[in-house]
Amino acid sequence: MDGMERLSDMDLADPALHAQEDLSRVWRQLRTQDPVHWQPARGTRPGFWVLTRYDDVAAAYRDADRFRSDRGNVLDTLLGGGDPAARQMLPLTDGARHAALRGALMRAFSPRALAGVVDSIRAASRELLTEFLAKEECDFAQDVAGQLPLRAICDLLDVPRADRQRLLAMTSSALGSHSEQGLRQDSWVSKGEILLYFSDLAARRRRSPQDDIVSLLTQIQVEGGPLSDEEVILNCYSLIIGGDETTRLALVGGVAALLEHPGQWAAYTAGNVATEHAVEEVLRWTTPTLHAGRTAGEDLMLHGRAIKAGDVVTLWNASANRDEEVFHEPDALRLDRTPNRHLTFAYGSHFCLGAFLARAEIGAVLSDMRELVGEMEAAGPARRLYSNFLGGLGSLPVRWRPAAAL
Numbered sequence: 001m002d003g004m005e006r007l008s009d010m011d012l013a014d015p016a017l018h019a020q021e022d023l024s025r026v027w028r029q030l031r032t033q034d035p036v037h038w039q040p041a042r043g044t045r046p047g048f049w050v051l052t053r054y055d056d057v058a059a060a061y062r063d064a065d066r067f068r069s070d071r072g073n074v075l076d077t078l079l080g081g082g083d084p085a086a087r088q089m090l091p092l093t094d095g096a097r098h099a100a101l102r103g104a105l106m107r108a109f110s111p112r113a114l115a116g117v118v119d120s121i122r123a124a125s126r127e128l129l130t131e132f133l134a135k136e137e138c139d140f141a142q143d144v145a146g147q148l149p150l151r152a153i154c155d156l157l158d159v160p161r162a163d164r165q166r167l168l169a170m171t172s173s174a175l176g177s178h179s180e181q182g183l184r185q186d187s188w189v190s191k192g193e194i195l196l197y198f199s200d201l202a203a204r205r206r207r208s209p210q211d212d213i214v215s216l217l218t219q220i221q222v223e224g225g226p227l228s229d230e231e232v233i234l235n236c237y238s239l240i241i242g243g244d245e246t247t248r249l250a251l252v253g254g255v256a257a258l259l260e261h262p263g264q265w266a267a268y269t270a271g272n273v274a275t276e277h278a279v280e281e282v283l284r285w286t287t288p289t290l291h292a293g294r295t296a297g298e299d300l301m302l303h304g305r306a307i308k309a310g311d312v313v314t315l316w317n318a319s320a321n322r323d324e325e326v327f328h329e330p331d332a333l334r335l336d337r338t339p340n341r342h343l344t345f346a347y348g349s350h351f352c353l354g355a356f357l358a359r360a361e362i363g364a365v366l367s368d369m370r371e372l373v374g375e376m377e378a379a380g381p382a383r384r385l386y387s388n389f390l391g392g393l394g395s396l397p398v399r400w401r402p403a404a405a406l
Contacts, residue, residue, distance in 0.1 A: 012039055012050060012314075013075055015386040018290060024331060027052055027319035036305040045079050048312035049296075049305075054323035054343070056302065057315040060294060061347035064094045067294035067313055069350060074389050078293045078312045089234040091242075091350060097223055098349065101235075104220045108156070108213050109353045117155050118360045124151050125364035129372050137379050137399045145251035145396075148361055153243030153354075157236065158212035159201070170194050171244045191237075198236035202229065213239065239354075246288040247358045249385075249392030250344075251365055253286030256396055259378055261333045268335055269370050278335040279362045284342035285333055290318045290391040292346060317343050318391060376400035 007026070011017060030037050030052040037050040051057050060067040072083030073091050086092045090101050107113060128147055132138040150168050159167060170190045202214055206229075209215040217232045227235070258265040267273050296311045307313065321342045322330040328337075345352035352358070380397035 007034075007037070011042060013042075013045075013048075013079060013388055015388045018388055018391060019384045019386045023318070024322065027316065027322060028324075031319060031323060031325075036303045036307070038305070046312065048075065048079065048314055049307055050314050050316060051302075052316050052319035052323075054320040054326040057317065057320040057343060058347050060313065060315050061292070061343070061350060064098075064349050066297050066300055067315075068094055068297045069098075069294060070094045071295045073293045073350075075291060075293045075312070075314055076388065078295065085234045085237075088228075088231045089238045090353075091238055094349075100222045101220075101227075102349070102353070104216070104222065105213070105353060108216055109356065111356055114357055114360070117152055117357065120155055121148065121152050121357075121361050122364045124148055125361070125368050126372075129365070129368045133372055133400060133402045136401065137397065140255050140396045140398045141248070141252045141393055142395070144365070145248045145255075148251070148365065149244045149247035149358075152247075152357060152361055153240055156213050156243070156357075157201075157239065158210055158214065163197070167194070167197065167240065168244070170197070171241055194237050194240065195233055198233045198240075199229070202232045202236060206232075242352070243354050243357065245390060247354075247361050249288035249390060250283055250286045250358065250362055252393045252396050253288070254282035254362065254366070255369075255376075255398065256382060256393055257282070257285050257333050259376065259398070264333050264335050265376075268366070269373075271370075273335045275363050275367050275370075276359075277338050277340070278366055279359050280340040280342065281333065281335045281337045282362055282366070283344040283358075284321045284327070284337070284340055286392060287318050287321045287342070287344055288390055288392050289344070289346075290387075290389055291316045292350075317346075372403055374401045374403040 007030075010026070017023070030050065035051065035053045035056060037052070039048050039050055041047040051060060069092055070087050071092075072078040072086060074083070077083040083089075083092055087097070090098065090105065093101065125148055128144050132143050138144070146168060150164055150171075154161075154164050154167065170193050198214070202218060205212070205215040206218040209219055214232070214236055217227055217235055220227065258268075264273075268278055292315045294313045294315060296307045296309050296313055298309045300307050321327070321344065324330050326341065345355040345358075377399050378397065379399035382393045382397070383395040385392055385394045
């Protein structure tokens with residue numbers, strides 16, 4: 001990839017580009033030479049703005065009036081005319097309604113409310129790693145990372161255990177795939193299946209509420225009235241996608257990074273790095289959510305570029321988290337990096353509700369690996385996801401030996 005020389009030929013909306021190319025040089029040149037880049041229209045699809053600097057991305061996250069979420073927050077849906085769930089799903093609302101709905105849900109995501117779930121996560125992490133260490137070889141993406149986040153978010157939603165593997169299959173193909181063809185074929189089918197599943201579950205919880213988030217959504221009052229059935233279903237969809245996929249990809253990417261940087265793994269296993277610091281560096285390094293989509297709420301100028309009201313603006317976390325103006329040696333994995341003000345969980349009013357839960361899951365796995373894993377190595381080629389929204393690996397074969405066997 002030749003960076004700026006090839007930008008006119010590149011399509012940042014193309015999932016294959018993100019799966020097949022290392023874009024680090026492109027992001028670097030955009031940050032330094034064209035931080036507010038215009039991606040031209042292609043065919044009937046409109047063009048869009050590309051923000052790549054940390055400070056600009058953080059400022060856009062903070063300013064929900066000038067960079068709005070209520071038409072959609074993913075590039076594909078924005079380029080397609082807007083998200084049909086706009087103003088109904090928490091990530092796709094702004095202003096007073098967003099604040100009211102977020103405030104109601106925050107109670108269920110506080111550290112105190114999640115204490116029992118965190119205990120369950122720690123037990124599940126130890127169980128999964130012990131089980132798969134006994135096999136000596138596994139696909140970490142499927143057998144460990146594919147299980148733990150799903151268990152956590154399904155516990156919160158109180159999804160019946162018999163349904164959980166089916167939900168994992170649906171969420172895995174809703175926003176990404178192992179192939180470009182698979183992404184086109186499976187995405188909308190999976191999204192529809194998830195919505196149908198939660199339509200049935202929400203109807204049951206509305207009739208017989210329990211102590212879970214689905215029941216909470218059916219019972220809360222927002223701006224003087226209950227959520228509609230559609231709003232309940234769409235917010236369940238948002239929680240299962242956000243709570244499962246992004247943490248899973250961070251876990252897989254974190255282990256892949258440790259395989260590629262054995263010195264960092266050695267430092268961590270020797271006890272020279274605090275787990276909380278390692279968690280933050282894994283989140284920065286992997287950046288599972290490549291971008292966030294916004295719509296300009298008014299005409300504005302940024303670095304001399306005129307952005308018009310209604311234009312699609314993309315905030316590229318994948319670039320911001322490697323900004324050399326903010327992170328020393330950003331392209332180096334440093335588990336002891338501190339401070340580490342990454343934007344993996346976004347920023348401002350749309351900061352990720354599940355950040356505490358995600359950190360607990362990654363921390364549990366890293367801590368257990370430090371204690372249980374002696375040696376590990378790649379057992380086959382990893383496979384990247386085809387997506388312009390989620391970045392990471394859908395498969396990571398790993399061979400390892402328990403620490404006690406050394």
